[in-house]
Amino acid sequence: MGLNDTTKQSLRGRSIPEIEIDQVSEFVRYIRNVDQFPEEVLAESPNLRFIPGYGHGNGEDI
């Protein structure tokens, strides 16, 4: 899914050319595929100081 109409409209409001809005939308559509990552390839990252499971119990509540 690329940019929605509301976002496109706000870019038009900033006088961004239509061709660039289309290109932005295409980039965003491609990148949003990242949400398809399977859980088994997501690790703790030192860039985020992410601590999986911390305080989450068995995860049923989240």
Next chain:
Amino acid sequence: MTDRENQGTVIEIARRIRMDETTAVAVVELCLRQIKKVNPILNAFVEVFEEEALQNASIADAARVSGRELGPLHGVPVALKANLDIKGRLTTSCCAAFRNNRVTSDAACVERLRAAGAIIIGQTNMHELAYGGTGEVSSAGPALNPWDQSRNAGGSSSGSAVAVASGMVPAALGTDTGGSVRIPAAACGLVGFKPTINSISTKGVMPLSWTMDHVGPLTRNVTDALVVASAMAEEGSPLAEGVRVGDRYRGELKPLKVGFGRIPGFEVDASVGEVVNEAMEKMQQYGYMLKPFNLAYTKEAHVSWLSIMYSEASAYYARALEKHYEEFAPSVRVQLEAGRHISSVTYLKAQRFRTHYER
């Protein structure tokens, strides 16, 4: 445009200066002559520090005569990509929006180069903000490939590669976030590599993606690349022990294990495959342990890399983009705008995937 018969390698130049066979001033003058001859055609440099380089070369020669201890790059001219801070100079990343960005201190890697005795001779052209792999998009105009001027030089460290390949300097620095040292090195027939993250500080590098940016050397041979990179390396990193790595090459330490990744279903050009196979055979002859493996999740890796780079670049340049939209090249500002529409969840997942992938 690749005539460099009067030029030596980093190692040769440093040795000749040390042995009093030449002077730093003579070497810098040779480089300046070549720059004047070919740079008007190839557009590798955005600024040449002629007076300052000659002055520093003269100081370097005086230091040698006085018997002071000399660094590994004593008197060796080095060019720097235009996104590396040089005290008192402009850091523009070849983007018109930053044409007045004068900085007050050296980047950490530049400090280290100077401490090793290098002479900073000028600043090189690049793909705007390092946001592209061709070198064709730059406020200074494109740098041209010295082997064939109808082709691009590769990027984003285009000017650094062109400067070394055409004999204007024996070594130059680039930065690499997704190939920006390795692509121009390949396109211009040089050695360039992306050192292990954090082994060379990126403090004072105008960022593209602060968690993925690297500083790397562009040289004419492997030994020169090792010497230049080692001179910039953070203490305690394996790269700082460049000499010990050299010992390893000579078989004095246990040979390294080298991974050899393939992407299933992806075939390289036959001539490239041949060279890679030859290199692997030689490595095996020297006792290296080659470990082939298949790269998985390559599409996810690409999207993860883009998500991180887009998010970080857009966060860093958000204010500048709002104030100076017209002063960014269209292909760059489109990517900067795209990064503003990536969710934090996507960014976080991309960082987590990256960590998994690096293992």
